Amino acid sequence: MIIDRHDQYSGSGTLARVYALGLVARWMHLASSIYLVGASTMIVIAGRSDRPTARRWEHRILSSARGLAVAALASGLVVLGVQTALFEGRAGAALELGAIARVLTETQTGHVWLVRFGCLVLLSTFLLLRLSVDRRVDWRAARGEGVLLGAAALVPIAAAGHAAAVEPDTARAIALDGLHVIVAGVWVGGLVPLALLLRAAATTEGADARPYAVLAARCFSRVALGAMVVLAVTGALLATIHVGSVAGLVGTSYGRLLLAKLALLVLVLLLAALNRSVLLARLAGDGPTVGRPAMRRLSGFVGAEGLLALAILGIVAALGVTPPARHEAAVWPFGIRLSIAALEGTTGEATRALIGSQIAVLGLAVMIAGGMLRTRRLPLVAPALIALGAGVGLALPPLAIDAYPTTYLRPSVPYQATSIASGAALYHESCVACHGARGAGDGSAGLALPRPPADLRAPHTAQHTAGDLFWWLTNGIPAAGMPGFGARLTEEQRWDVINFLRALSAGYAARGMGSTVEPDRRWLVAPDFTFAVGPTPPRALKEYRGRVVLVVLYHLPPSRPRMSQLAGREGTLAALGVEVIAVPTDAAPDAIRRLGAEPRVLFPVVTEGAEAIVTAYRLFAASPHAEFLIDRQGYIRAIAQSGGEAAELEPLLAQIQELNQEKAPAEAPAEHVH
Amino acid sequence: MRAWKAVVLINLSLVIGVGWGYAVWGLRASRLERELAVARATALAGVEREWIVEGVVRAIFPELNVLVITHGDIAGYMPAMTMGFRTASPKIQEAVSVGDAVRFTLRGVPPTIAVTAIHKMATR
Numbered sequence: 169m170i171i172d173r174h175d176q177y178s179g180s181g182t183l184a185r186v187y188a189l190g191l192v193a194r195w196m197h198l199a200s201s202i203y204l205v206g207a208s209t210m211i212v213i214a215g216r217s218d219r220p221t222a223r224r225w226e227h228r229i230l231s232s233a234r235g236l237a238v239a240a241l242a243s244g245l246v247v248l249g250v251q252t253a254l255f256e257g258r259a260g261a262a263l264e265l266g267a268i269a270r271v272l273t274e275t276q277t278g279h280v281w282l283v284r285f286g287c288l289v290l291l292s293t294f295l296l297l298r299l300s301v302d303r304r305v306d307w308r309a310a311r312g313e314g315v316l317l318g319a320a321a322l323v324p325i326a327a328a329g330h331a332a333a334v335e336p337d338t339a340r341a342i343a344l345d346g347l348h349v350i351v352a353g354v355w356v357g358g359l360v361p362l363a364l365l366l367r368a369a370a371t372t373e374g375a376d377a378r379p380y381a382v383l384a385a386r387c388f389s390r391v392a393l394g395a396m397v398v399l400a401v402t403g404a405l406l407a408t409i410h411v412g413s414v415a416g417l418v419g420t421s422y423g424r425l426l427l428a429k430l431a432l433l434v435l436v437l438l439l440a441a442l443n444r445s446v447l448l449a450r451l452a453g454d455g456p457t458v459g460r461p462a463m464r465r466l467s468g469f470v471g472a473e474g475l476l477a478l479a480i481l482g483i484v485a486a487l488g489v490t491p492p493a494r495h496e497a498a499v500w501p502f503g504i505r506l507s508i509a510a511l512e513g514t515t516g517e518a519t520r521a522l523i524g525s526q527i528a529v530l531g532l533a534v535m536i537a538g539g540m541l542r543t544r545r546l547p548l549v550a551p552a553l554i555a556l557g558a559g560v561g562l563a564l565p566p567l568a569i570d571a572y573p574t575t576y577l578r579p580s581v582p583y584q585a586t587s588i589a590s591g592a593a594l595y596h597e598s599c600v601a602c603h604g605a606r607g608a609g610d611g612s613a614g615l616a617l618p619r620p621p622a623d624l625r626a627p628h629t630a631q632h633t634a635g636d637l638f639w640w641l642t643n644g645i646p647a648a649g650m651p652g653f654g655a656r657l658t659e660e661q662r663w664d665v666i667n668f669l670r671a672l673s674a675g676y677a678a679r680g681m682g683s684t685v686e687p688d689r690r691w692l693v694a695p696d697f698t699f700a701v702g703p704t705p706p707r708a709l710k711e712y713r714g715r716v717v718l719v720v721l722y723h724l725p726p727s728r729p730r731m732s733q734l735a736g737r738e739g740t741l742a743a744l745g746v747e748v749i750a751v752p753t754d755a756a757p758d759a760i761r762r763l764g765a766e767p768r769v770l771f772p773v774v775t776e777g778a779e780a781i782v783t784a785y786r787l788f789a790a791s792p793h794a795e796f797l798i799d800r801q802g803y804i805r806a807i808a809q810s811g812g813e814a815a816e817l818e819p820l821l822a823q824i825q826e827l828n829q830e831k832a833p834a835e836a837p838a839e840h841v842h
Numbered sequence: 843m844r845a846w847k848a849v850v851l852i853n854l855s856l857v858i859g860v861g862w863g864y865a866v867w868g869l870r871a872s873r874l875e876r877e878l879a880v881a882r883a884t885a886l887a888g889v890e891r892e893w894i895v896e897g898v899v900r901a902i903f904p905e906l907n908v909l910v911i912t913h914g915d916i917a918g919y920m921p922a923m924t925m926g927f928r929t930a931s932p933k934i935q936e937a938v939s940v941g942d943a944v945r946f947t948l949r950g951v952p953p954t955i956a957v958t959a960i961h962k963m964a965t966r
Contacts (some may be wrong), residue, residue, distance in 0.1 A: 283843075290856070294848075299843070299844075299848055300844070300845060301843035301845050303844075304843035305846050306844055306846050308846075308849075309845050309846035309848075309849075310845040313849040313852065313853070314847070317852075318855075320856075425885060519920045540934060551880050645893075668915065702896075702898025702921050703896040703897065703898065703899055703914070703943045703945075703963060704897060704898070704912055704914040705915065706915060707922075758941060760898060760900065761940060761942070762937070762939065762941070762942025763940075763941075764902065764940065765902065765940040768900070768901040768910070769900070770901060770924050771924075772912065772924070775898070
């Protein structure tokens with residue numbers, strides 16, 4: 169697995185050159201390994217023949233395989249050297265035996281390399297043995313062994329690529345990648361041998377092998393069709409694993425390389441479709457455009473497919489050393505994006521999008537029906553195409569939302585109480601003047617602006633990603649008079665402000681939340697926080713996932729009756745499986761002593777980290793004493809606000825019981841705003 | 843040599859090679875596992891042990907000679923939690939009060955352990 173990132177090395181000239189050499193070596197290694205599988209399979213597909221031209225072709229393929237096996241060994245050594253240099257961070261390590269031995273024995277890449285290299289050595293030795301294959305059983309054994317060893321040398325490559333770094337389901341990703349690689353080997357590697365066979369058979373001297381070549385071409389065509397289906401399915405699954413989003417596809421170098429690969433693949437598929445539907449059918453017969461001329465043309469086209477496939481392998485080699493899109497920050501290249509959220513609260517636009525989508529679906533259905541007809545397709549397909557275009561044209565514009573390069577940027581600071589608290593401080597320094605103390609957009613300085621400042625509590629925030637906010641915060645909104653803070657706040661500080669805004673808006677939406685749990689309505693994410701009790705190591709709220717948590721913000725002395733009550737029923741609470749975390753709103757470091765010895769309070773009382781928790785959770789409930797009931801997935805489900813006086817405990821126990829009985833745990837909330 | 847014989851030989855050697863490698867690795871892994879289990883068992887069984895742990899006093903039961911302490915990780919014995927510990931002498935619980943951050947010594951043959959010494963830590 170190549171963990172390195174090339175930008176890391178571009179600084180040093182020698183390493184950059186080593187990196188480029190590594191890329192070329194990877195390409196050579198991949199192409200020759202794939203050819204070895206494809207050539208062996210092609211021979212097996214074509215079968216054994218006694219025709220002199222066919223035997224000459226077989227010998228030619230075998231001798232090219234010998235050459236390429238040696239090339240695979242040589243390029244494999246270069247790949248190993250380059251790998252070592254990149255692991256060690258210095259070019260010289262590529263030639264040091266000690267460093268290479270360390271990579272071989274201590275890394276998974278090294279282990280996989282050893283297995284693959286062993287298989288390659290075995291394969292080249294086997295190819296170099298001049299074994300007699302006159303008898304059928306010998307021929308089958310020898311050619312089958314070629315396929316087996318070729319596959320054994322190719323498939324483990326999956327365990328040393330990006331698939332090996334996928335978490336979770338590593339084994340599934342490796343299996344998918346292995347299947348993808350081996351099927352690609354059968355198809356792509358077989359193209360050049362097939363082209364050579366067709367060319368040999370198309371000559372005057374090659375007439376004896378023509379029926380053999382026609383049968384081989386048909387058989388290969390069937391195999392290739394199956395291979396393409398498998399490639400499409402595994403490729404799509406791997407793309408969702410490594411890329412996962414449209415933004416990743418168009419906004420990262422991995423995604424763009426993948427798009428280039430797909431573009432080349434479309435060309436190859438067009439050629440393949442032409443070959444299969446037109447030229448393959450013309451192979452039989454002996455007319456002026458059928459038979460030999462068709463065979464020659466097919467040979468050329470298949471060869472062209474092979475060349476394009478070689479280019480694709482070059483891209484694959486580059487993909488192997490590019491960090492997968494999922495782990496990169498996507499830079500959105502367009503000024504707009506499409507989202508269903510754009511339709512919220514707009515009846516006219518929503519109707520338009522609805523009607524447009526209906527027309528488009530109708531057009532698509534008619535087009536598919538028309539495509540199935542044998543004759544008179546045009547009168548049906550042409551209007552259907554127009555309907556599809558018109559429907560899409562009608563439906564899409566209302567879905568468009570302004571987008572920025574950072575729109576799909578993921579926050580680099582998680583949604584945590586400390587981040588919210590520092591965001592709140594920054595907000596009160598820089599934003600309050602225009603956006604107002606409560607974020608309503610009613611600050612006094614805002615009156616002078618060309619456009620009134622945004623109400624930051626408004627629910628329309630669903631239409632904006634965290635990345636959108638990051639863009640406005642960084643660059644400002646010149647037309648509205650909003651200044652940019654890119655120079656004044658660090659990136660982390662800007663994410664802090666965004667986390668604060670998220671909590672602010674969530675808190676505004678939570679103002680109606682009462683002390684009763686609404687069944688299966690999870691929407692208010694409890695911001696994570698870390699806290700410590702005395703000198704014990706800090707813990708995080710996140711560690712309590714899977715258990716119901718009651719976060720109690722208390723204030724002494726008014727909260728004393730309620731705290732005594734909770735402490736007195738600690739056994740009941742523990743029996744219900746609820747974890748109580750008490751947070752003093754005055755953030756006193758001696759909070760435990762202040763609670764006193766009677767009644768005994770045994771649940772965690774936060775002595776460190778309380779300030780941030782109070783700042784963040786006060787956005788959800790402003791009362792002096794507040795109790796937040798958090799479910800097993802980390803969502804706030806009920807908020808009880810009071811002055812701290814004792815009240816019946818039974819309703820709270822009933823709510824906890826309700827949460828305990830909830831089935832079908834929803835997915836835990838993401839750590840980040842989206 | 844006939845080709846099929848050569849192929850059978852190669853495949854056999856491949857299977858044996860892979861199988862041997864796997865067996866050697868597997869044997870070594872299981873031996874290490876056994877050694878680890880033995881080491882763990884001897885480390886825990888019937889030997890008197892001692893830990894120095896930090897925590898905060900949550901409750902005092904003078905009549906039972908018990909201190910309830912929210913403590914950090916006790917290496918190799920128990921994770922951080924709030925629980926009661928028996929004290930070796932009444933003087934120990936008399937020396938502290940609820941809310942004190944403490945560093946204390948636990949000694950004994952698990953699961954029979956007791957607090958043998960306790961010191962208040964400077965409040966932060």
